[in-house]
Amino acid sequence: MKTTLATLLMLIGALGAAAADSGNSSCITCHALLEEPKLVNPAKLFDSDIHHQAGLTCADCHGGDPNDESMSAMSRTKGFRGVPKKARIPDFCARCHSDIAYMHRFNPKMRADQLSQYLTSVHGKRLKQGDTKVAACVDCHGIHNILAVSDTRAPVYPANVASTCAHCHADAAYMKDYQIPTDQVAQYQKSVHAQMLAQGDVSAPTCTTCHGNHGATPPGVSSVANVCGTCHVVFAQLFEKSPHQAAFARMGLPGCVQCHSNHEIVKPSDEWVGVGANSVCSTCHASGDPGYRSAQAMAQDLARLNLAIVRADTNLDTAERKGMEVSSAKVELTNAHEARVKARVNVHTFRDEEVRKITDQGLEIATRSDQAGVAAIEELNFRRKGLGISLITILVAIAGLYLKIRQIESRQKG
Amino acid sequence: MPSSEQRADKPIQTGRRWVNVLLGSGLVASVVSFLYPAIRYIIPPPVAESTSRSVVAAKVDELKRNSGKVFKFGSKPALLVRTADGTYRAFSAVCTHLNCTVQYREDLHQIWCACHNGLYDLEGRNVSGPPPRPLQMFEVHVQGEDVVVTRSA
Amino acid sequence: MSRLYRRTLAWFDERFGAGSVEEFLRHKTIPVHRHSLWYYFGGMTLFLFIIQVLTGILLLLYYRPTPNDAFESVQYMVTQVRFGWLIRSIHSWSANLMIFAAFVHMFSVYFLKAYRKPRELTWISGMLLLFVVLGFGFSGYLLPWNTLAFFATKVGTEMAGSVPIIGKWLLIFLRGGEEVTGATLTRFFGFHVAVLPGLATMLLAIHLFLVQQLGMSVPPGVERAIAEGRKPARSTPFFPNFLLRDIIGWYAALGALGALAAVFPWELGTKADAFASAPAGIRPEWYFLFMFQTLKYLPAKVLFVDGELLGIFGFSVAALVWVAVPFLDRRIGFGRVTRFFTGLGVFALGYMIVLSLLALR
Structure with a gap:
């Protein structure tokens, strides 16, 4: 009798412990023994899942009774919700993720508007219409191995976002019905943004930075400048006040991306300005219109400043390599470099006088630095004069020695 | 050289003097042109030594x-x-x-x-x-x- | 003037021993024959060495041998100090000309068989001086602490590290640690301004003493012609005839140094950065190029032996043979020229020239 009681107590204790730790729940115990990947994977993957880390169990999402060791654990009567259909996934997650009070118990800064955002997205709207090919929560976040956004292994970690989106958006066969391009990610990979990200700057923009994450929507034509302007503030402001603003709006052209492209945003070059072969201005402006002349003027000013800077750089470098002290001129020349950067910014006013204002300042500085470099090189020539004098004295001495030798030797003979 | 001095007659004497003047001034001027830079070098420049640190x-x-x-x-x-x-x-x-x-x-x-x-x-x-x-x-x-x-x- | 001169001379004679200076000057003679020109290169090397000592002392007034300050102090010297650029450029150019003159001297002595009995020790002390001079070049190259020198030193010391058994120890001894760091700079500075000058002075004293003691060597061909009475034994007094000619050569060298310094100032480059990747075209000074190029041509493995190791071994053996040549070339002791040794010299000279040119290409 005593032993029976003890066994019973132990069993109750064990069951209690199993209920407290999801790892030992009947869900894990049984599913870990199954063979079909679909059924065994949840039990295997859940260990590293953020929900497991936060102390949640299978039953917290799927319902049912983890203490029941028979199949009845998964009966409707025990609140078992099973696996949600694709269309039901957002609501399934939102049971908790839309409950701000509940979410703040885990992370006081956590937002709870993901579902409402999602419903405004193209993904969300189409899912509502019964399209089950679109992305729902688990398509981006994973299913039983959901990781924090800050985890470098997470598919939603900034550096991994592009490949997560590409999973569907670069798959031409999968995207066939939607009639949208599938080369966005390939284009993005060539952009400066992707380069920055690859260099480890996780604040560099990826797909979701411009398109939103849960409320993923392509920015409309009119909102492009706003999207780019969230980071490129100065340019957005200049564009806003420029003659292009009204003209683009009238013609229904998107702002920034008209010249800079939307996904393949490469490092701009001075050649884009002007009327040359690589110019972006001449895609719209033709010879004779004021914009054409303005573009030409801006390009000339930029080129003139650039040339002056290159010349000063070369002369100062030459002088420095030859051992002349030109550091002050070099510091001054950084102001010309700065003017060049500012002039490139001012191109976005699309007014040539605004560009010239800056390039003229830069030109003056560059010319002054250049003169310092030239002067330093001239000092080198002065050294050559000193050398000349010294060489003359040496030659005189050599001549004297030569004559002396002749004299001595003629005397020795005679 | 001391031994050769006795054998000097007049035209050689003037030629000798001329050569000596040339040699002497050449040597002195060239030595000055070597010493000048060296002495200027030894005098420290007015710019106090600034390491770039x-x-x-x-x-x-x-x-x-x-x-x-x-x-x-x-x-x-x-x-x-x-x-x-x-x-x-x-x-x-x-x-x-x-x-x-x-x-x-x-x-x-x-x-x-x-x-x-x-x-x-x-x-x-x-x-x-x-x-x-x-x-x-x-x-x-x-x-x-x-x-x-x-x-x- | 001449009275004062004689009185001064007398004053010194009284103290040094009667007439020793004058006696020495009067009795030292230089043989005159068609190879006399080569006698000037020893004196030229000595003169350039003296220039090195003088400009080196001047450089020490401003140079500071620490990795933080070395580059900056040289930069300060060449940009702020009046004529600092000149002193530094002359030191660098003179170093190169001195090594060139030393090589010319060495090869002329070799081909004219001046190493033969009784001048074996003169030859050996001269060869040791040549090694010391190369050591000067190698250690001095690093001192401005610029990128090129930093990496050249890295490569150079790396080679020392591949010597069997003592290589590792040698590498650590040279670098003052596993890597080229500030410790290496301190060490090289010590070698350059204390150890090597000491060695050089000692060897130079021996070398010059032997030259005075034994007199100038006359090439075997000329010697035989004189002995057979085909030619008269001509000579010229060292003082003033030979010395004045020497001085003309020295003045010409000074002029050339000044011209080189002003027209092609020695560039400083950029400060060494241990974490920067090695720049393209690292190359040692020209007098090491033939070794550098040989090691480049050697395959990684030659019959189970490391190619680089083989190269270093080869050069060590060659150097030993070269130093020991007065003892190996026995027939020359009896005045007979062995073709083999002349051929060996031609081969060595040709090899150095061809490989150096290949490296420069």
Whole structure:
């Protein structure tokens, strides 16, 4: 009798412990023994899942009774919700993720508007219409191995976002019905943004930075400048006040991306300005219109400043390599470099006088630095004069020695 | 040479003197032209030796509180900031974005780059705009009347 | 003037021993024959060495041998100090000309068989001086602490590290640690301004003493012609005839140094950065080029032996043979020229020239 009681107590204790730790729940115990990947994977993957880390169990999402060791654990009567259909996934997650009070118990800064955002997205709207090919929560976040956004292994970690989106958006066969391009990610990979990200700057923009994450929507034509302007503030402001603003709006052209492209945003070059072969201005402006002349003027000013800077750089470098002290001129020349950067910014006013204002300042500085470099090189020539004098004295001495030798030797003979 | 002196007759005498003058002046002038640079070299130049590791950035009473000053450090500009509470801080003034020269904004209490509106806080950290990295920070010491900025080795 | 001269001379004679200076000057003679020109290169090397000592002392006034300051102090010297650029450039150019003159001297002595009995020790002390001079070049190259020198030193010391058994130890001894660091700079500075000058002075004293003691060597061909009475034994007094000619050569060298310094100032380059990747075209000074190029051509493995190791071994053996040549070339002791040794010299000279040119291409 005593032993029976003890066994019973132990069993109750064990069951209690199993209920407290999801790892030992009947869900894990049984599913870990199954063979079909679909059924065994949840039990295997859940260990590293953020929900497991936060102390949640299978039953917290799927319902049912983890203490029941028979199949009845998964009966409707025990609140078992099973696996949600694709269309039901957002609501399934939102049971908790839309409950701000509940979410703040885990992370006081956590937002709870993901579902409402999602419903405004193209993904969300189409899912509502019964399209089950679109992305729902688990398509981006994973299913039983959901990781924090800050985890470098997470598919939603900034550096991994592009490949997560590409999973569907670069798959031409999968995207066939939607009639949208599938080369966005390939284009993005060539952009400066992707380069920055690859260099480890996780604040560099990826797909979701411009398109939103849960409320993923392509920015409309009119909102492009706003999207780019969230980071490129100065340019957005200049564009806003420029003659292009009204003209683009009238013609229904998107702002920034008209010249800079939307996904393949490469490092701009001075050649884009002007009327040359690589110019972006001449895609719209033709010879004779004021914009054409303005573009030409801006390009000339930029080129003139650039040339002056290159010349000063070369002369100062030459002088420095030859051992002349030109550091002050070099510091001054950084102001010309700065003017060049500012002039490139001012191109976005699309007014040539605004560009010239800056390039003229830069030109003056560059010319002054250049003169310092030239002067330093001239000092080198002065050294050559000193050398000349010294060489003359040496030659005189050599001549004297030569004559002396002749004299001595003629005397020795005679 | 002493032995040869006795055998000198008149035309040789004048020729000899001429050669001696040429030789003597050549030797003296050339030795002067060697010694002059050497002596000028030994006299230390007026510019006190400045290693590029430290520089006097300002005088103690030069900067008001909540103001900044760009100064030359080696061959690059640097920024000395006197914060509102009176402490000194020094940074490289070269913006980490496109190498423009940054300045102190008294209204923002931050370091600002005019080129693309980049902002750094008073620890040099990039807090807004395009700069990808913080500004390099230097050490500042007040030595007597001088505010000395030092690059840590 | 001449009275004062004689009185001064007498004053010194009284103290040094009667007429020793004058006696020495009067009795030292230089043989005159068609190879006399080569006698000037020893004196030229000595003169350039003296220039090195003088400009080196001047450089020490401003140079500071620490990794933080070395580059800056040289930069300060060449940009701020009046004529600092000149002193530094002359030191660098003179170093190169001195090594060139030393090589010419060495090869002329070799081909004219001046190493033969009784001048074996003169030859050996001269060879040791040549090694010391190369050591001067190698250690001095690093001192401005610029990128090129930093990496050249890295490569050079690396080679020392591949010597079997003592290689590792040698590498650590040269670098003052596992890597080229500030410790290496301190060490090289010590070698350059203390150890090597000491060695050089000692060897130079021996070398010059032997030259005075034994007199100038006359090439075997000329010697035989004189012995057989086909030619008269001509000579010229060292003082003033030979010395004045020497001085003309020295003045010409000074002029050339000044011209080189002003027209082709020795560039400083950029400060060494241990973490920067090695720049393209690292190359040692020209007098090491033939070794550098040989090691480049050697395959990684030659019959189970490391190619680099084989190269270093080869050069060590060659150097030993070269130093020991007065003892190996026995027939020359009896005045007979062995073709083999002349051929060996031609081969060595040709090899050095061809490989150096290949490296420069």
